[in-house]
Amino acid sequence: MYCRSASAIILTYDVSNMQSLLELEDRFLGLTDTANSDCLFVVVGNKVDLTDGNEGDKEFEGERPRTSSTSKVRKQVNSEDAHALYKRIMKYRMVDESYAPAAEKMCFETSAKTGHNVDVLFESVFNMVIPLIMKKKANGPDDTVNLSQSSNEKPPKNGCC
Numbered sequence: 001m002y003c004r005s006a007s008a009i010i011l012t013y014d015v016s017n018m019q020s021l022l023e024l025e026d027r028f029l030g031l032t033d034t035a036n037s038d039c040l041f042v043v044v045g046n047k048v049d050l051t052d053g054n055e056g057d058k059e060f061e062g063e064r065p066r067t068s069s070t071s072k073v074r075k076q077v078n079s080e081d082a083h084a085l086y087k088r089i090m091k092y093r094m095v096d097e098s099y100a101p102a103a104e105k106m107c108f109e110t111s112a113k114t115g116h117n118v119d120v121l122f123e124s125v126f127n128m129v130i131p132l133i134m135k136k137k138a139n140g141p142d143d144t145v146n147l148s149q150s151s152n153e154k155p156p157k158n159g160c161c
């Protein structure tokens, strides 16, 4: 996972699978270590259409007959679990809680299948990221490595020979 210079990282789990949330922390969080300190972290619970008592299946009403609730699975991950993970991510990143965006603002529940909340997620992320990019541009170039610079170019010598 390449995170250097990323403005935002979207960590996605499956709301019907608690293990997927745990794995975000155990397996994937460490891979974001190269992200800049101002990188935004967004936690997304996907597949809400699969679970009982969710909003994610409303878009489906016209497309297929409503199945009995037995075809739905129990939601294993609640918003509070995602908020708690977000707070642990901020701690891991050593971001002071008073400076970090609120967990409620950075955690979303979506369905890629029905499209539920997908626009809201990306619009919210763009609205947060664009001011950061503008600020960075105004502050001048970052410490990007220029790969086009020849590595065997010798530094200028001091003195006459």
Ligand SMILES: Nc1nc2c(ncn2[C@@H]2O[C@H](COP(=O)(O)OP(=O)(O)OP(=O)(O)O)[C@@H](O)[C@H]2O)c(=O)[nH]1
Residues within 6 Å of the ligand: 014, 046, 047, 048, 049, 050, 110, 111, 112, 113, 114
């Ligand atoms: N019902 C439902 N299925 C989804 C949703 N998003 C993805 N899937 C399905 O989940 C399966 C895995 O999707 P991928 O995009 O490969 O995601 P992944 O993270 O590699 O795999 P998983 O960990 O198995 O979810 C595919 O069959 C997708 O069609 C969703 O919001 N709702």
